[in-house]
Amino acid sequence: MTYCVAMSLADGLVFVSDSRTNAGVDHIATFRKLYTFGTPGERLIVLQTAGNLATSQSVINLLRLRLRGEGAHLLNVPSLFEAARLVGETMREITEHDAAAAANSGIDMGCSFLLAGQIKDEPPALFNLYPQGNFISATPDTPYFQIGESKYGKPIIDRALRFDTCLDQALRCALISFDSTIRSNLSVGMPLDVMVYRKDTLTVPRGYRIVDGDRYFEGVREQWSDGLRNLLVSLPAPPEGYLE
Amino acid sequence: MTYCVAMSLADGLVFVSDSRTNAGVDHIATFRKLYTFGTPGERLIVLQTAGNLATSQSVINLLRLRLRGEGAHLLNVPSLFEAARLVGETMREITEHDAAAAANSGIDMGCSFLLAGQIKDEPPALFNLYPQGNFISATPDTPYFQIGESKYGKPIIDRALRFDTCLDQALRCALISFDSTIRSNLSVGMPLDVMVYRKDTLTVPRGYRIVDGDRYFEGVREQWSDGLRNLLVSLPAPPEGYLE
Numbered sequence: 001m002t003y004c005v006a007m008s009l010a011d012g013l014v015f016v017s018d019s020r021t022n023a024g025v026d027h028i029a030t031f032r033k034l035y036t037f038g039t040p041g042e043r044l045i046v047l048q049t050a051g052n053l054a055t056s057q058s059v060i061n062l063l064r065l066r067l068r069g070e071g072a073h074l075l076n077v078p079s080l081f082e083a084a085r086l087v088g089e090t091m092r093e094i095t096e097h098d099a100a101a102a103a104n105s106g107i108d109m110g111c112s113f114l115l116a117g118q119i120k121d122e123p124p125a126l127f128n129l130y131p132q133g134n135f136i137s138a139t140p141d142t143p144y145f146q147i148g149e150s151k152y153g154k155p156i157i158d159r160a161l162r163f164d165t166c167l168d169q170a171l172r173c174a175l176i177s178f179d180s181t182i183r184s185n186l187s188v189g190m191p192l193d194v195m196v197y198r199k200d201t202l203t204v205p206r207g208y209r210i211v212d213g214d215r216y217f218e219g220v221r222e223q224w225s226d227g228l229r230n231l232l233v234s235l236p237a238p239p240e241g242y243l244e
Numbered sequence: 245m246t247y248c249v250a251m252s253l254a255d256g257l258v259f260v261s262d263s264r265t266n267a268g269v270d271h272i273a274t275f276r277k278l279y280t281f282g283t284p285g286e287r288l289i290v291l292q293t294a295g296n297l298a299t300s301q302s303v304i305n306l307l308r309l310r311l312r313g314e315g316a317h318l319l320n321v322p323s324l325f326e327a328a329r330l331v332g333e334t335m336r337e338i339t340e341h342d343a344a345a346a347a348n349s350g351i352d353m354g355c356s357f358l359l360a361g362q363i364k365d366e367p368p369a370l371f372n373l374y375p376q377g378n379f380i381s382a383t384p385d386t387p388y389f390q391i392g393e394s395k396y397g398k399p400i401i402d403r404a405l406r407f408d409t410c411l412d413q414a415l416r417c418a419l420i421s422f423d424s425t426i427r428s429n430l431s432v433g434m435p436l437d438v439m440v441y442r443k444d445t446l447t448v449p450r451g452y453r454i455v456d457g458d459r460y461f462e463g464v465r466e467q468w469s470d471g472l473r474n475l476l477v478s479l480p481a482p483p484e485g486y487l488e
Binding site for chain 2 (some may be wrong): 151152153154155156158159160167168169171172173176180181183184194196205206207208216219220223224225227228229231232233234235236237238239241242243244
């Protein structure tokens with residue numbers, strides 16, 4: 001499994017991805033699921049993936065190969081909408097290529113993508129691409145998307161994230177969402193890939209990899225756990241009627 | 245959908261069930277999913293259900309009808325293990341009765357049960373019955389079970405519940421788990437049925453129904469929401485490296 005979240009906020013974009021893949025519980029490996037394409041000063045495009053690893057890697061590989069060619073590619077399309085379309089079409093190309101083998105195997109070869117970024121003279125945008133290659137875009141009402149194992153980590157984002165939440169606060173919210181997911185689901189695991197993009201800078205951020213034992217993340221996890229337990233204890237006791 | 249949780253703790257048992265059922269988003273109704281069978285001073289058996297409502301109601305109806313007969317029933321079986329077996333067999337009976345129609349319709353007629361209680365001279369126990377009628381029992385290591393839409397509300401229970409958590413604290417934890425689930429999933433909804441059983445009392449609790457606008461529950465939800473937001477704000481800001 002996988003868990004990825006991307007947020008499109010007033011101040012910019014926040015991305016966090018885990019890096020665990022598994023085929024059964026005895027075949028677990030670490031694969032990065034966050035990819036960047038960009039030209040500093042002109043564009044940044046970030047892709048995150050969930051689902052079948054062979055399919056998603058093939059899509060990324062084709063997208064990269066085509067950067068060298070003459071046709072439309074992620075570094076020359078004029079808008080993020082067209083970038084999302086291009087990725088959707090590449091997903092369909094791979095899915096069709098593998099369709100016959102997939103049908104006979106019973107294996108789900110589908111994958112999902114989150115695509116976000118900014119191209120000069122456009123505002124930042126975030127898209128959620130379904131396995132069929134179609135997609136929706138985030139809005140100020142719904143400023144985030146998740147792919148993969150999304151349920152455990154959804155309540156905290158629903159409670160705490162607004163379009164105008166500042167980037168470092170949003171990142172903390174995303175990290176807590178990952179903490180809840182990692183605790184409840186073995187198939188989501190460290191390290192985590194983090195990226196924060198500040199609107200209109202048109203930089204290609206280096207990103208940060210949180211590995212086991214990362215001092216800040218461990219501190220946040222501990223403080224959050226302690227805080228939750230204290231908060232629970234501080235709630236008023238149920239009235240008598242509840243206990244009869 | 246449905247969400248039910250049951251906890252088997254050192255001091256007794258805690259149950260919370262929602263009451264929303266839906267067949268599509270335009271056919272929503274309220275059905276109680278928490279049922280009690282008992283003889284004060286001798287036994288208490290609580291059942292909670294998730295899954296196909298026709299199946300689970302038929303199981304409950306058969307279990308009730310048989311209380312009048314000579315055979316084994318929930319008020320005369322000598323142990324909770326045998327009570328769980330009886331419910332499992334009744335589930336199989338209904339499933340087999342409806343199997344032909346189910347196969348042709350493509351509809352999932354399966355349901356799950358939680359069964360818990362206490363019979364005189366036995367400790368309390370809690371069982372999770374699968375749609376196939378087999379079951380597992382809770383232990384001090386894993387003192388709770390959920391059925392239905394369980395993921396949104398699982399992280400808080402995993403963090404806060406231990407076998408030796410006191411009953412009113414466990415109830416607060418369960419209510420927060422429901423709050424998270426109700427916020428994230430429309431198919432889980434009010435009212436909630438709550439029941440707390442104190443070990444060795446062998447009473448049949450009346451239980452409590454939390455309806456929309458319940459003062460205590462609303463207060464707890466608000467205090468929890470505010471507390472979480474404050475806790476998130478109080479976390480230390482991410483180091484520079486995270487944001488580059």
